Amino acid sequence: MIVLGIDGMDPVFLERHWNSLPNLNRLRQRGDFRRLATTIPPQSPVAWSTVSTGLDPGGHGIFDFIHRDPATRLPISSMAEVTAASTTLHIGPYLLPLSSGRVESLRAGRTFWQLLGDHGVPATVIRMPANFPPAECEQESLAGMGTPDLNGSFGTFTFFTNDPAERRTQISGGRIVRLHIESGSTVLHIHGPPNTLRADHATRDIAVQVHADPTAAAARFDMPEQQFVLRQGEWSDWQRADFRLIAGLKSVSGIFRIYLQQVHPYLRIYVSPVNVDPNDPALPLSTPKRFSRTLAAELGPFYTQGIAEETSAFRAGILSKPEFLVQSRKVLADSLRMFRYQLNRFSSGLLFYYFSSIDQNSHMLWGKYEADLLDIYRKVDGAVGEAMAQPNTELLILSDHGFAPFDRAVHLNTWLMQQGYLTLNNPSHMGDAEEFAHVNWEKTQAYALGLNGIYLNLYGRENGGVVSLADKQDLLDEISQKLLDFRDPVNGEHVIDKIYFADKVYRGRNLKNAPDIIVGFRRGYRASWQTALGAVPAAAIEDNTQAWIGDHCMAADEVPGVLLSNRKFQVGNPEMTDIAATILNEFGVPGTREMLGRMVF
Amino acid sequence: MDLFHTVVNAVLRAFVALFSWAPPSVGLTIISASAGMGMLWVFRRTSDQARIRRVKKKVYAHLLEMRVYSDEPALTWRAQRSLLKVNVQYLLLTLPPCLFLAVPVAVLLIHVEAFYGRAPLELARPALVTAAFDSGPEGPAPELTIPPQFDISAPPVRVLSEHQVSWRVLPRAPFSGELTFAINGRKVTKRVVAGRGPAFVPGRRVRSVWASFWYPDEPHISAPGIEWIEVSYPGAVISVFGWQIPWLAWFVIVSMLSALLLKKRFGVTL
Numbered sequence: 001m002i003v004l005g006i007d008g009m010d011p012v013f014l015e016r017h018w019n020s021l022p023n024l025n026r027l028r029q030r031g032d033f034r035r036l037a038t039t040i041p042p043q044s045p046v047a048w049s050t051v052s053t054g055l056d057p058g059g060h061g062i063f064d065f066i067h068r069d070p071a072t073r074l075p076i077s078s079m080a081e082v083t084a085a086s087t088t089l090h091i092g093p094y095l096l097p098l099s100s101g102r103v104e105s106l107r108a109g110r111t112f113w114q115l116l117g118d119h120g121v122p123a124t125v126i127r128m129p130a131n132f133p134p135a136e137c138e139q140e141s142l143a144g145m146g147t148p149d150l151n152g153s154f155g156t157f158t159f160f161t162n163d164p165a166e167r168r169t170q171i172s173g174g175r176i177v178r179l180h181i182e183s184g185s186t187v188l189h190i191h192g193p194p195n196t197l198r199a200d201h202a203t204r205d206i207a208v209q210v211h212a213d214p215t216a217a218a219a220r221f222d223m224p225e226q227q228f229v230l231r232q233g234e235w236s237d238w239q240r241a242d243f244r245l246i247a248g249l250k251s252v253s254g255i256f257r258i259y260l261q262q263v264h265p266y267l268r269i270y271v272s273p274v275n276v277d278p279n280d281p282a283l284p285l286s287t288p289k290r291f292s293r294t295l296a297a298e299l300g301p302f303y304t305q306g307i308a309e310e311t312s313a314f315r316a317g318i319l320s321k322p323e324f325l326v327q328s329r330k331v332l333a334d335s336l337r338m339f340r341y342q343l344n345r346f347s348s349g350l351l352f353y354y355f356s357s358i359d360q361n362s363h364m365l366w367g368k369y370e371a372d373l374l375d376i377y378r379k380v381d382g383a384v385g386e387a388m389a390q391p392n393t394e395l396l397i398l399s400d401h402g403f404a405p406f407d408r409a410v411h412l413n414t415w416l417m418q419q420g421y422l423t424l425n426n427p428s429h430m431g432d433a434e435e436f437a438h439v440n441w442e443k444t445q446a447y448a449l450g451l452n453g454i455y456l457n458l459y460g461r462e463n464g465g466v467v468s469l470a471d472k473q474d475l476l477d478e479i480s481q482k483l484l485d486f487r488d489p490v491n492g493e494h495v496i497d498k499i500y501f502a503d504k505v506y507r508g509r510n511l512k513n514a515p516d517i518i519v520g521f522r523r524g525y526r527a528s529w530q531t532a533l534g535a536v537p538a539a540a541i542e543d544n545t546q547a548w549i550g551d552h553c554m555a556a557d558e559v560p561g562v563l564l565s566n567r568k569f570q571v572g573n574p575e576m577t578d579i580a581a582t583i584l585n586e587f588g589v590p591g592t593r594e595m596l597g598r599m600v601f
Numbered sequence: 602m603d604l605f606h607t608v609v610n611a612v613l614r615a616f617v618a619l620f621s622w623a624p625p626s627v628g629l630t631i632i633s634a635s636a637g638m639g640m641l642w643v644f645r646r647t648s649d650q651a652r653i654r655r656v657k658k659k660v661y662a663h664l665l666e667m668r669v670y671s672d673e674p675a676l677t678w679r680a681q682r683s684l685l686k687v688n689v690q691y692l693l694l695t696l697p698p699c700l701f702l703a704v705p706v707a708v709l710l711i712h713v714e715a716f717y718g719r720a721p722l723e724l725a726r727p728a729l730v731t732a733a734f735d736s737g738p739e740g741p742a743p744e745l746t747i748p749p750q751f752d753i754s755a756p757p758v759r760v761l762s763e764h765q766v767s768w769r770v771l772p773r774a775p776f777s778g779e780l781t782f783a784i785n786g787r788k789v790t791k792r793v794v795a796g797r798g799p800a801f802v803p804g805r806r807v808r809s810v811w812a813s814f815w816y817p818d819e820p821h822i823s824a825p826g827i828e829w830i831e832v833s834y835p836g837a838v839i840s841v842f843g844w845q846i847p848w849l850a851w852f853v854i855v856s857m858l859s860a861l862l863l864k865k866r867f868g869v870t871l
Contacts, residue, residue, distance in 0.1 A: 182762070183761045184762070185760070185761075212758075216756035216757070217756065218755050218756045218757075218758050219758060220760060220767045227729050227767065229727075229755045229768075229769040230755070231754075
């Protein structure tokens, strides 16, 4: 059985373009096609965790990309937790660990491939989202969305320039470094990971010398062990670098790519996030551990960062749309190469393969650049055709959600403030300062964090919470009603379609990190980026002027996913929870007691 | 110097050609074993074997002394001191043969590098050709003429701070021949090899006669103004019983092993 997970594949887009997507069209004609009800909220880590475990978010405990630590109300990753060594020995500048640190997945429940493994069914699971660190088992698996770069972030690029027009230094997802050029030469200091073996945790860097030709649009890059020349507008191959933690004793290996955007009159160089080297992984990337090495030996270096498309640089205006498209096609080419390798070696059991490209490109192209997006769909359609060519194989294709335009950005914290539920120390402090920098918690009853969540400042749960347990439900009802009444001042339309309460919409009881209110935005509306990280800008709602123009973090009914197969479905309205049950049933493997879902065939 | 290198190179080429039917590890194993025997022969001729034998006996004696009198701290301490002293004597006795061996072994290793240490350029994979000059280059980059099996895939990059120019070349088909540079009105060539499999892959070509000791694969450059030309070849490894190892490691293992195994036959005490 082959299962293809195609993030963000939209049913309406498919229906509009069947003629351009011959393999998907053939599949639905010979087999079946349905809309697949997505999770609440319709976010990738949430939905794919449901696919993996057959549990709803209340069971697997993932409700967003991020959740908050009730003690600090600061955002933390919902998918994995990294804990440093608890016992260390301080010698001079060094901090030697006497116990090991840990990287733990926050997703609860057993995955379908673990259960298959328990019953001797071989499975290969490539890039399943929210599977970092990979679920422990003997099956071959490679971590997907949620895998950090070598710095521990979801992807931090570096942009080097001497362009005086570029005055920024920090932007979301990246940093901008000013270059000093002498005789056409300069040095790029590329950040590696913080050195956890030093007391000051100083970042380890590697230096790349750059020599720009005085007149030609090309430059030479001198790495510690090799040199290469790039023309303006070219991406380098993968470059490998060792970041030394203790000279001669301990180093970590990373890989990155360099893009020479411009040489004259100003040098503009983009360096991708430093990915964990699959050949010598500093973080757990695969099961078994040697699997990522095997893949690197067979295929060469590949993107290991969970979300590899450079949307942050596009949003920040560092990369133009054509440059973003080139880079995202490189990610897809990388993925297709690995897909073909896996397809060629697949003989029995299960192969799950995940494609991120439609999702990431839809975010940047939705509704405005139909032809560019269709080109990505076509490439994925080609991969579907290759999977269909496998003899005697059941094929199941699913997406976790569809897409919708993201026209208006809603600052939920500002709305909460306007309604009297959130108070600033000084009203003049409204702005883009993140992490609730100016919030007066003694006078705040509710706050928003993440892309769909509102939390009460609950006594006994939040540090210094003010809302008593007795008042909780009344307050939730009051806020919910006001949210449903919330209208866009520009067009008078409702902003929010649905409000969900975790204890009502989920069957699972693993609700420790669940928001108290899950906001189901109307099509076209979404929580702002500022809301996601706890900022309180001036207006409650404004036009989305960023390059990120498509999204799915809305009411679940607005953005269903798709389900296709070369077999007929017996279920009229399949859901995300049905996928694990269906896969296990195909191999005659029983699910766990907690698993929800039905067999779709 | 060029003549000397040419002779050494020709001998090695003939030797490697004899074993061209076999994997590279076979030829290298024979070179390494021969080198081990050669080193034994030089060692016997240039060392005081009688004194070495005496000193080694003393070493064994002091080791035995330490073992027998392990419960006598004073004796053990004295034995350790004596052992240190005879070890120094041993090292001094092996110094002359080592000095005699240093130059020929260095010459051998430097030459063998071109056969086993570098791989030909991979087809369709860009590589750099870099030339270093005495000064500049302030004006346009020198002209590089490439064979039809190659493309130049980027403008030449002049690195003023290092007086270098780098060209990015792309091999399209297997080739072994020359790149030609027009420098100050004179033509300078550099051998280049692209394709698969083991081959003689020459390293840097230099102008300085003294530097050509370290870069012996091509005659030194006679044209003024240019210091060296280099092609960035990928490194090669030797496959031995499925293990990929650097050729130098295999050379050391085999030459040492052959020397140890044959020392009695050669009547040598090491």
